Every structure is written in C-alpha cells, then in structure tokens.
Amino acid sequence: ACAHQGRLVIGNVPGAPGIVRRSQRGFPGTFDKDDYIYPDSSGAEITALASHNGNLIAFTESSTYLIGNDFQQPQPLSLGIGCAAPKSIQSLRDGSLVWLGSDGVYSLKPGGGIQKISTPIDKVFDQELNKSQFFRSASVVDYETGEYRCAVASKGFSRNDIILCFD
Numbered sequence: 001a002c003a004h005q006g007r008l009v010i011g012n013v014p015g016a017p018g019i020v021r022r023s024q025r026g027f028p029g030t031f032d033k034d035d036y037i038y039p040d041s042s043g044a045e046i047t048a049l050a051s052h053n054g055n056l057i058a059f060t061e062s063s064t065y066l067i068g069n070d071f072q073q074p075q076p077l078s079l080g081i082g083c084a085a086p087k088s089i090q091s092l093r094d095g096s097l098v099w100l101g102s103d104g105v106y107s108l109k110p111g112g113g114i115q116k117i118s119t120p121i122d123k124v125f126d127q128e129l130n131k132s133q134f135f136r137s138a139s140v141v142d143y144e145t146g147e148y149r150c151a152v153a154s155k156g157f158s159r160n161d162i163i164l165c166f167d
Contacts, residue, residue, distance in 0.1 A: 004022070005025070007022045022071060046060060047059050050089045052108070057077070063080070081106055081114055089139070098148045100134060103131075104122065104125055130158070137152045146167055147167045149164070
C-alpha cells in the first residue's frame with residue numbers, strides 16, 4: 001500500500017494478487033468497486049507500490065509499471081526488473097527511486113531510466129545472500145550522507161544480518 005495524490009492505493013489483495021485499487025480521494029477506506037487495474041496483463045502478483053515524483057509505480061517480482069493518473073493504461077518501465085522487498089523502496093535526494101530487486105539494487109532516475117547500481121558487488125548477491133529472504137529486507141536513507149542502506153539476510157540466515165550501503 002501507499003498514499004498517492006490524496007488516495008490510498010493497495011495491491012495484492014486476498015483473491016486477487018495482481019490487482020491495484022485506489023480509494024476515493026480523501027477517503028482512504030472507501031474503494032469504488034470498479035476502480036481497479038491489473039498492471040501486469042498476466043495478473044502477476046504485486047510485490048510493491050510507490051508514489052514517486054507524482055507518479056504511481058507498481059512492481060511485480062520481475063516487472064515495473066508506471067500507472068498514469070487516468071488509472072487505465074499501465075506503461076511497462078521494465079519487463080525484467082521488479083521489486084523483491086516493499087520495505088526496500090526509498091527516494092533519494094537526487095530524485096531517484098531505489099529498491100531491491102531479485103538480483104541486485106536498482107535505481108529509477110528522474111528521467112525514467114532504470115539502472116542496476118549494485119553491479120560492482122554482483123558476486124556478493126550471487127554467492128553470499130539468501131535471496132529467498134529478500135522479502136524481509138528493509139532500507140533507510142541517511143539524509144546527512146545521502147547513503148541508501150538496505151538490510152538483507154546472508155546465506156543460511158532468515159533474519160537480516162548484512163547492511164548494503166550505496167551513495
């Protein structure tokens with residue numbers, strides 16, 4: 001769930017894991033029965049939602065979509081990059097949106113391009129992290145230094161015990 005333009009936006013509800021619904025403006029608990037969208041045409045499960053720079057971003061495990069104000073035609077930003085952990089999503093002071101994907105940390109730049117920012121530590125992702133526990137990951141931005149810090153679990157652990165730091 002996230003707040004977006006005066007509305008509560010929810011996704012992945014029981015019985016409809018691929019749905020995104022928005023409340024009436026100013027009434028976060030009131031949802032019109034016909035005001036919903038499936039960003040992924042195959043109905044893939046929504047793993048995260050974010051309101052960023054006036055845009056609504058919906059994630060599946062392997063895709064990223066921009067949902068316009070008309071709430072009709074989602075635009076795919078990436079059909080190979082998704083979000084593994086909703087608590088990993090953060091906005092940086094340069095206007096970027098950063099999150100943990102299934103194979104690394106990604107950034108959506110203000111101009112719209114997605115790039116992998118964890119490439120220098122791909123070996124760590126491949127050999128040292130417990131990817132099955134990524135959904136438990138959480139992050140924070142240190143606004144004094146501008147660093148993005150994401151806590152993840154190492155192999156053999158189910159609790160977060162490593163902090164990845166990006167500036």
